Amino acid sequence: MCTAFNRMDLQGKIVVVTGASSGLGHSFSHALINKGSIVYGLARRAEKLRELETDLGPTFRGIECDVSNENEVSSAFKKILSESAQIDVLINNAGLGRFGKLEEMSLEDWDAQMNTNLRGVFLCTKAVLEPMKEQNRQNQFGGHIINISSVAGLVGNALVSVYNATKFGLKGFSEALMKEVREDGIRVSCLYPGSIDTEFFADSGADISANPMTPADITSTLLHVLEAPDNYLISEIVMRPLRPRG
Numbered sequence: 001m002c003t004a005f006n007r008m009d010l011q012g013k014i015v016v017v018t019g020a021s022s023g024l025g026h027s028f029s030h031a032l033i034n035k036g037s038i039v040y041g042l043a044r045r046a047e048k049l050r051e052l053e054t055d056l057g058p059t060f061r062g063i064e065c066d067v068s069n070e071n072e073v074s075s076a077f078k079k080i081l082s083e084s085a086q087i088d089v090l091i092n093n094a095g096l097g098r099f100g101k102l103e104e105m106s107l108e109d110w111d112a113q114m115n116t117n118l119r120g121v122f123l124c125t126k127a128v129l130e131p132m133k134e135q136n137r138q139n140q141f142g143g144h145i146i147n148i149s150s151v152a153g154l155v156g157n158a159l160v161s162v163y164n165a166t167k168f169g170l171k172g173f174s175e176a177l178m179k180e181v182r183e184d185g186i187r188v189s190c191l192y193p194g195s196i197d198t199e200f201f202a203d204s205g206a207d208i209s210a211n212p213m214t215p216a217d218i219t220s221t222l223l224h225v226l227e228a229p230d231n232y233l234i235s236e237i238v239m240r241p242l243r244p245r246g
């Protein structure tokens with residue numbers, strides 16, 4: 001006998017997207033609004049968030065927040081929970097990379113990448129775990145946490161040491177958390193994309209590949225992961241450009 005399981009329906013779901021002001025986070029927010037979700041977009045650039053609110057309408061709610069700042073994260077999630085009383089999906093997407101020889105990396109370069117790519121994930125994830133566990137106790141569906149790592153979370157490369165450390169760290173964090181909370185009905189998925197055409201490369205000190213993926217490519221994969229049937233979770237996905245040299 002074949003049991004049919006429901007797919008996660010994104011209509012009306014409360015989704016938090018970090019790094020919503022550009023690139024992947026911007027694209028994720030558009031797609032989720034089109035699916036009928038209510039999206040809280042976190043980022044530091046208030047003017048970009050206001051533009052998104054104008055473009056996407058009242059179901060997109062921008063909150064100015066530096067994800068590495070404990071107080072700002074705490075007040076952002078307090079606001080979300082006071083308005084919506086639940087959080088169905090958290091997408092830990094905010095991140096940056098600075099590439100170069102290790103002896104040329106400053107402590108500030110290390111801190112900026114560690115603080116956003118890992119400390120930010122830690123703070124935002126801690127903020128949603130108890131609400132998601134309570135949702136699981138009430139209705140069986142706990143929630144879904146998606147972490148955006150990178151192919152740089154799987155493969156080390158010259159000039160990428162600090163960024164590699166953050167994204168490998170995120171791999172370990174995701175795998176461990178997935179095993180810790182799946183009995184609570186909470187899915188944890190980690191995505192590992194290669195080069196994508198976004199603002200990421202503007203400040204990174206690296207060149208983008210000749211034939212990168214687009215934010216829309218990663219967004220369609222994100223929707224596939226989110227909309228998986230209820231009885232399983234997709235824990236990891238790797239995406240790479242085809243013919244990266246063009």
Ligand SMILES: NC(=O)c1ccc[n+]([C@@H]2O[C@H](COP(=O)([O-])OP(=O)(O)OC[C@H]3O[C@@H](n4cnc5c(N)ncnc54)[C@H](OP(=O)(O)O)[C@@H]3O)[C@@H](O)[C@H]2O)c1
Nearest residue numbers: 019021022023024044045066067095150195196198199200
């Ligand atoms: N582009 C690629 O080739 C590629 C490949 C693999 C993985 N990734 C990963 O994909 C994720 C998204 O990057 P992207 O390519 O979309 O780059 P992007 O266009 O530069 O977007 C990065 C986003 O993160 C936000 N952000 C950065 N620091 C933040 C902080 N401290 N607090 C809150 N928000 C912060 C930025 O907003 P504000 O500046 O407004 O705060 C921006 O919205 C990152 O985690 C990146 O490591 C990118």
